[in-house]
Amino acid sequence: MAPAVRAAIRAAAAAAWPAECCGALVGVADNAGGTKVACALPASNEAEDTLHAFRMGPEAVRELEAAAAEQGAEVVGYYHSHPEGAGAAPSATDLEWALPGLIYVIAGAEGHELRAWRLREDRSGFDELTP
Helix, strand or coil: CCHHHHHHHHHHHHHHCCCCCEEEEEEEECCCCCEEEEEEEEECCCCCCCCCCCCCCHHHHHHHHHHHHHCCCEEEEEEEECCCCCCCCCCHHHHHHCCCCCEEEEECHHHCCEEEEEECCCCCCEEEECC
16 A cells, blocks of 8 residues: 555544544555555444444445546455554454455554455455555
């Protein structure tokens, strides 16, 4: 990820604090199995308890996909924050809702820590990526 993408995610986490932020990672996958993230698009957190969870509804996801397509790209993953000091590692809820093949970037409290993950194909856990 470009420094500007990391900066945008950190800024979103800091601005949303103490609530969780969320959004999409937009980019392109290459033939070698790599992914280039070009930008981070914010989304509204629609969770009932935004201090402990995030949710993007179907309309928000469609809007993010359309915005990515307008850039000649696609949604290659999602980001969110863990503002309560849980760190930037995936939670049990993250594991439950994640989809294989996508990148998940998690920002720790106020965006200070930033780590990227990809769900294993067997859904047994995540492998850390270099953001």
